[in-house]
Amino acid sequence: MKDAAFESIQIRDSSLAERTAEQISKLIVEQHLTCEDRLPSEFELAELLNVGRGTVREGVKLLVARNVLEIRRGKGTYIASNPGEIPDPLGFAYYPDQLRLAMDLVEIRGHLEPWVARMAAERANEEDLSILRQACSTVEQDILAERDHSNSDVRFHVSIAKCTHNLVVPKLIPVITYAITLFVSLTESRLKMETLVDHRELLDAISTGDGSRAEKAMARHIEYNRVLMQELIRKMSDSPGSTERSSPEHLL
Amino acid sequence: MKDAAFESIQIRDSSLAERTAEQISKLIVEQHLTCEDRLPSEFELAELLNVGRGTVREGVKLLVARNVLEIRRGKGTYIASNPGEIPDPLGFAYYPDQLRLAMDLVEIRGHLEPWVARMAAERANEEDLSILRQACSTVEQDILAERDHSNSDVRFHVSIAKCTHNLVVPKLIPVITYAITLFVSLTESRLKMETLVDHRELLDAISTGDGSRAEKAMARHIEYNRVLMQELIRKMSDSPGSTERSSPEHLL
Numbered sequence: 001m002k003d004a005a006f007e008s009i010q011i012r013d014s015s016l017a018e019r020t021a022e023q024i025s026k027l028i029v030e031q032h033l034t035c036e037d038r039l040p041s042e043f044e045l046a047e048l049l050n051v052g053r054g055t056v057r058e059g060v061k062l063l064v065a066r067n068v069l070e071i072r073r074g075k076g077t078y079i080a081s082n083p084g085e086i087p088d089p090l091g092f093a094y095y096p097d098q099l100r101l102a103m104d105l106v107e108i109r110g111h112l113e114p115w116v117a118r119m120a121a122e123r124a125n126e127e128d129l130s131i132l133r134q135a136c137s138t139v140e141q142d143i144l145a146e147r148d149h150s151n152s153d154v155r156f157h158v159s160i161a162k163c164t165h166n167l168v169v170p171k172l173i174p175v176i177t178y179a180i181t182l183f184v185s186l187t188e189s190r191l192k193m194e195t196l197v198d199h200r201e202l203l204d205a206i207s208t209g210d211g212s213r214a215e216k217a218m219a220r221h222i223e224y225n226r227v228l229m230q231e232l233i234r235k236m237s238d239s240p241g242s243t244e245r246s247s248p249e250h251l252l
Numbered sequence: 253m254k255d256a257a258f259e260s261i262q263i264r265d266s267s268l269a270e271r272t273a274e275q276i277s278k279l280i281v282e283q284h285l286t287c288e289d290r291l292p293s294e295f296e297l298a299e300l301l302n303v304g305r306g307t308v309r310e311g312v313k314l315l316v317a318r319n320v321l322e323i324r325r326g327k328g329t330y331i332a333s334n335p336g337e338i339p340d341p342l343g344f345a346y347y348p349d350q351l352r353l354a355m356d357l358v359e360i361r362g363h364l365e366p367w368v369a370r371m372a373a374e375r376a377n378e379e380d381l382s383i384l385r386q387a388c389s390t391v392e393q394d395i396l397a398e399r400d401h402s403n404s405d406v407r408f409h410v411s412i413a414k415c416t417h418n419l420v421v422p423k424l425i426p427v428i429t430y431a432i433t434l435f436v437s438l439t440e441s442r443l444k445m446e447t448l449v450d451h452r453e454l455l456d457a458i459s460t461g462d463g464s465r466a467e468k469a470m471a472r473h474i475e476y477n478r479v480l481m482q483e484l485i486r487k488m489s490d491s492p493g494s495t496e497r498s499s500p501e502h503l504l
Contacts, residue, residue, distance in 0.1 A: 029346060169356075
């Protein structure tokens with residue numbers, strides 16, 4: 001009984017905090033605040049939104065949790081640099097069947113990324129190409145030094161996406177490459193060498209503005225990954241002790 | 253000085269809360285908890301994670317803010333039904349140039365959705381089709397009753413995506429159709445009638461399993477939207493008083 005009463009207070013508070021978070025968020029959009037801007041003080045916000053300072057604090061916490069705001073040590077609360085963007089925005093980590101998720105993602109990558117590579121070749125400027133070359137080298141250095149190259153691999157694919165000058169495409173790549181880490185973890189030297197060769201071919205095609213070659217290179221790169229993935233999944237489902245609910249750990 | 257001290261406490265608290273949130277999130281994944289499951293009590297979690305109940309409460313709040321957990325009135329804290337999925341996951345609301353965003357989204361839709369329509373036609377089962385027919389009727393009813401049909405329109409496109417049986421495609425549609433509301437708000441009867449005709453054609457093509465017809469119908473549907481959008485943007489940039497930072501309000 002005591003618990004229930006306590007909880008209803010929590011709910012009331014949280015919906016007020018939620019409304020306050022929405023109002024602060026509206027303020028950010030309307031006043032065109034960017035990561036250069038410090039959020040008005042708790043006191044000012046409380047006055048402006050006509051709520052208590054405690055409610056403002058709760059609303060701010062919600063927006064920090066959602067990466068709309070960030071607390072900078074010793075400086076105060078600022079607008080985040082990519083407000084509202086969070087890691088794993090579609091909650092893939094909570095999907096029960098991680099292998100099916102990986103296959104479904106690679107299906108999307110196989111359709112989306114060759115098109116992205118073509119646009120990249122058609123639209124890249126000198127600055128884009130210089131960043132792309134750097135990203136390509138970083139993956140190579142990681143692979144040759146036998147370091148984990150999953151992050152630099154995603155950054156290479158994002159750099160290609162940035163060549164398109166479409167605002168959204170580079171945001172989608174980290175979402176659909178969620179599964180890269182899974183396969184990089186397998187660290188087969190064969191896949192590593194294929195990656196080096198495929199990435200170089202992509203870089204060359206994009207640098208020379210050859211859209212059709214870039215599209216084909218990316219299609220081949222992702223198809224190779226897909227086939228390898230399917231092989232692994234077949235092996236796993238043949239092996240005893242595999243459960244209905246598969247998880248990346250089972251792969252490693 | 254007092255403010256600075258207060259803030260450093262907040263930061264310490266928030267990183268501890270963040271680590272606790274990560275541990276709770278790991279627990280959900282490892283124990284395969286779903287929306288059927290109640291989260292262990294504050295007391296149990298505090299014992300298990302070896303932190304104070306206040307820290308557990310802060311960690312839970314973070315996960316509620318990110319839609320991993322939800323508080324059900326009078327029932328307690330549960331795993332959310334789509335854990336980790338949040339509205340506007342890429343933070344589009346904070347993009348300074350909403351018109352450029354809309355054009356970049358329609359570029360992606362023009363590549364992705366015709367492919368989705370083809371897969372839908374090739375893979376839909378009877379249950380999928382029955383849901384799709386219902387979704388199509390709802391849009392029609394909204395349009396004929398002159399109600400706002402932006403939500404039902406997105407649901408129709410999501411229903412098509414569900415026919416593919418790819419887990420991720422239906423999650424991407426609400427992201428890339430972010431701009432639909434913008435254009436539905438224009439309420440040109442011409443666009444409404446086009447929508448009715450295009451949706452019916454899509455439904456027919458998918459129902460009869462004709463992938464190529466579905467792909468073409470979707471391509472035409474989105475291209476029509478794109479051209480209309482471009483016209484509007486041209487009109488707006490010609491009109492006086494348009495600012496560098498465009499926002500949806502300017503369209504209405």
